[in-house]
Amino acid sequence: MMGNNREVKVEVKNLTKKFDDLLVLNDISFNIRKGEFVCVVGPTGCGKTTFLNLLTKLIEPTSGELLIDGEPADPKKHNLAFVFQEPSAFQWLTVEENLAFGLKIKKLPPDEIKRRVDNMLELLGLTKFRNAYPSQLSVSSEQRIIIGRAFVMNPDLLLMDEPYGQMDIKLRYYLEDEVIRLWKETGSTVVFITHNIEEAVYLAEKVLILTNKPATIKEEIEVELPRPRDFTDPAFIQLRTHITDQIKWW
Numbered sequence: 001m002m003g004n005n006r007e008v009k010v011e012v013k014n015l016t017k018k019f020d021d022l023l024v025l026n027d028i029s030f031n032i033r034k035g036e037f038v039c040v041v042g043p044t045g046c047g048k049t050t051f052l053n054l055l056t057k058l059i060e061p062t063s064g065e066l067l068i069d070g071e072p073a074d075p076k077k078h079n080l081a082f083v084f085q086e087p088s089a090f091q092w093l094t095v096e097e098n099l100a101f102g103l104k105i106k107k108l109p110p111d112e113i114k115r116r117v118d119n120m121l122e123l124l125g126l127t128k129f130r131n132a133y134p135s136q137l138s139v140s141s142e143q144r145i146i147i148g149r150a151f152v153m154n155p156d157l158l159l160m161d162e163p164y165g166q167m168d169i170k171l172r173y174y175l176e177d178e179v180i181r182l183w184k185e186t187g188s189t190v191v192f193i194t195h196n197i198e199e200a201v202y203l204a205e206k207v208l209i210l211t212n213k214p215a216t217i218k219e220e221i222e223v224e225l226p227r228p229r230d231f232t233d234p235a236f237i238q239l240r241t242h243i244t245d246q247i248k249w250w
């Protein structure tokens with residue numbers, strides 16, 4: 001579909017992380033292409049969150065490096081956006097103010113902020129509700145604000161950590177489609193961490209399977225199924241089953 005010849009956006013080289021003598025990540029290397037949607041899956045406690053914290057520079061690696069556009073990742077220089085577990089909108093801000101929040105922190109010019117926010121309101125179908133507060137909207141609209149708040153940043157890298165872990169299944173399907181739509185519209189590069197293998201196969205262009213701790217990359221799988229993907233398609237099920245088998249380590 002999108003071809004494999006896109007330029008490399010993120011390079012992870014020999015990334016290793018120890019907490020004292022607990023080895024959590026062991027020599028992880030891979031590339032993420034510009035505009036790629038990568039899902040990371042692995043057994044519980046294998047180090048997925050540690051891996052994300054390294055990407056965001058919340059913690060420093062023991063060794064190895066992380067390059068964005070060929071330069072060492074630097075939150076001051078690169079634009080990283082996050083959606084963490086059980087995210088919520090800022091309840092004291094309107095929809096429009098929620099979307100503008102990060103752009104104001106970045107000190108973008110007001111006309112640029114307005115242009116981006118207007119565009120995102122349109123994409124989300126929330127233009128009519130720009131002056132509403134999240135509590136006045138449905139749960140699904142609130143979740144769309146959160147997704148929009150991340151994509152509106154035009155991030156170099158958008159990191160999502162189990163954002164839909166606790167949600168009911170219908171809402172999750174709906175939000176997964178929304179993420180795919182915004183990802184396509186904005187061309188963002190996304191790393192999405194999940195325990196849910198079905199979700200990974202539904203979303204990803206590439207799935208990285210981590211091994212049990214200390215985590216290494218067990219397999220890198222390009223998912224070439226057409227979109228919108230169908231959970232009941234035999235090719236979908238086959239891939240889901242394969243990944244499930246790869247994650248079993250006992």
Ligand SMILES: Nc1ncnc2c1ncn2[C@@H]1O[C@H](COP(=O)(O)OP(=O)(O)OP(=O)(O)O)[C@@H](O)[C@H]1O
Pocket residue numbers: 019022024043044045046047048049050051213
């Ligand atoms: N700051 C820390 N100090 C010491 N050990 C840590 C620290 N952070 C994480 N660990 C350990 O590193 C391992 C990986 O943790 P991490 O939270 O990254 O895994 P995970 O794959 O995200 O887990 P889960 O599947 O439960 O979301 C665990 O054994 C954890 O106890």
